[in-house]
Amino acid sequence: MVEVVIGGTKSARRGYSFDQVAIAPQRRTRDASEVSTAWNIDAYKFDTPLIAAPMDSVVSPQSAVTISRNGALAVLNLEGLWGRYEDPTLYLREIAHVEPEQATSLLQRLYSDKPVDVELIKNRIAQLKESGITVSVAVSPQRTAELAPIAASSGAEILVIRGTTVSAEHVAASGEPLNLKSFIHEMDIPVIVGGCSTAQAALHLMRTGAAGVLVGFGGGSSHTTAEVLGVRVPMATAIADVASARRDYLDESGGRYVHVIADGSMGNSGDIVKAFACGADAAMIGSVLSRGTDSPGGGTHWGSEAWHATLPRGERHQMKQVGSLDQILNGPATTGDGTMNLVGALRKAMATTGYSDLKEFQRIEMIVS
16 A cells, blocks of 8 residues: 655555556467456346446436447446436436536436335336346435335345445434445345445455445546545555455355445546456446447446535536447447447457456556556
């Protein structure tokens, strides 16, 4: 660990973002056809280790099917527009075309005017199940106790509890805080929880029984947590730290493996590759999928932080559409900027450096550039 003196008695750890690190060539290469990008969590197997983030600009019931057909996992936000409006198409179009200075107030209004509809949530999950895909849904920490049991009983197969930062211990002056360990123990489906960005915080989340932990906050393109709250840990360092906690917990628990899932700051395929090199088992991506011509955001992108009622920590972004979700995930690419054929780029990186699967690739040598 490298510490830097800021001044006086205050020191800080040095952290690295994806653009400050790179993977090093190895002595061996292999054919890309011999590389496996397969990933599994609990009993669920996927051809690729990519997860579409629970954002309304990325995952709808329709796009979830397309994303799943490409071997990835799509997560639907139950508290988003699809859990509030029977047909949010008109509102999605309005978000895409509103003037930038009016975007935040529009988002706040759309997400507050109509409460989450429990019956609609049940219908959405049934719709996803009928399509034959693995059904994964997301809830915020604040509404987990209320909505997660409904989702599980309605047929959801993987639950994601996702917030800017999620802790195993939440101190509250009033009310009964969510006890993650007790809650997850009572759930019959695997739970992914986060975000976190330090080894200690991740270790606490792993001890709750979570199947996976999300790593990251403050650095994603959809939110401005660093600007508003001053909270940010560079992603390369965050993933490497949490991966070390995974190893420690594996020893502590007698062999229980918890998946480390990078979440945020991956705007191109090179960033995704480096996330795995730092120790991630899977990558949750949002902005790069919002560039799809068939993504529900219509070329715009925002996260749940953008519509907070009193302290928004995000913005609506205009994205350059580059191709279909099929092309973005599995090609063929028509651009050379790392925004298309994400799976092909990961396979090529692993083949170029001589690794045959993701667990091996986590051991690759990295350099600070």
